[in-house]
Amino acid sequence: MGMLVDGTWQDVWYDTKATGGRFERSASAFRNWITPDGSAGPSGRGGFAAESGRYHLYVSLACPWAHRTLIFRALKGLEDHIGVSVVHPDMLDQGWTFLTDDHGATGDRLHGLDYAHQLYTRAKPDYSGRVTVPILWDRQTETIVSNESSEIIRMFNSAFDGITGNTDDYWPEDLREEIEAVNARVYDTVNNGVYKCGFATTQEAYEAAEAPLFDSLAWLDDRLSRNRYLMGDRLTEADWRLFTTLLRFDMVYHHHFKCSRARIADHPNLWAYTRELYQRPGVAGTVGIAHIVRHYYYSHQTINPNRIVPVLTTPDFGAAHGRG
Structure with missing residues (x-):
């Protein structure tokens, strides 16, 4: 997993000794908001106006938190307005990487970087904390707008409506x-x-x-x-x-x-x-089953020390559901 300490990468797992064996998730560090006119949102600073082509989204197809943002990008018709880079499923001694594979990992389409942690130090050279996805990047100011998925989906829900004309509201x-x-x-x-x-x-x-x-x-x-x-x-x-x-x-x-x-x-x-x-409509295209399975079973060596990826029967998500 690893983390940055004063801008330097360290390959360290979660410390559960101090919490009695409990996993405690760190709070997201970048909490700015894209708004229609660039005014400040509920947290962070202003200056991030909704503009086509200005923002870039970094995700893992394996990560459920990042997956939320891909779904909202699809549901709200933002594919032509917000670019995407997909990290490699293997998260090892350097954390998320921009290696490519044949299951959807794209490399860093914006900067050509090798590792996601380089985005964090590009935004804040002395950053300390975990390096997580999603990462919503602003091409204009060269910084991270947000790495909090629950807030990114709310930005996508409404901030770009004037550009896309899509007014579907998932937070009424x-x-x-x-x-x-x-x-x-x-x-x-x-x-x-x-x-x-x-x-x-x-x-x-x-x-x-x-x-x-x-x-x-x-x-x-x-x-x-x-x-x-x-x-x-x-x-x-x-x-x-x-x-x-x-x-x-x-x-x-x-x-x-x-x-x-x-x-x-x-x-x-x-x-x-x-x-x-x-x-x-649009949701199945955001799902990367090969990435999901590979990432979890191969990356978490503390849980699966031999990194054996099981042969699984994929659930039939396309079967009739009978709901309405």
Whole structure:
């Protein structure tokens, strides 16, 4: 995994000794916002106006957090306005790299760099912290706008509407309070919950994360037995934030992260819902299954020391879902 310390790369894994074996995710460091007129957003500084061709998105096809941003780029018709570079699935001693492969890794299409950590030091030479994706880069000021996926998708949801004419709203004002409540539980126990299971280094820490994860999956399955989407009949960001974890669950988290009590396929409503979202126009093209499987099983040597990548049966996301 590694991290930067005062601008110098260090190949170090997460330190769970100080947390009793619990995995604790670091907060994102770059929290600026693109807005229609460049005014400041809820955090960070202003100066980032929505303009076609100005911004570039760095992602991993394996990463669920980065996947959210690719989905919103597709849903909101931003492909011709925001460029993309895809890192290599293997995250080893230099972290995310810009090596290329035949499954979608593109190299750094903007700067020709070798490693993602070089983007961080390009933006802030003395940066200290983890180097994560997604990275939303501003070509005009040569800096990182944001590396917080939940905020990038909200920028994509509305900031460019005047350019694209796409006014689909996945964060409608009348549902925001309920969306935030669902997002909070899903983030803590599901999106991040699978990582808290997989990266735990004590039995107690693992069990403390595993029970809430499956409690929430049961709660979500029940909610979806009565509603087509998490907010009823309206598709919102809450659905897409959940989807990227559900998509990876049976292929990766069930085995690799020891989330083994049940599969998503064992939750009938969640499984049909996952298939429906996958089949929405533009979404399947954002999914890189080969990258997903390769990244998790090969990169996490502390979990899989021999780096054996299993032969898996890919779930049939294209099967009829029967939801509406």
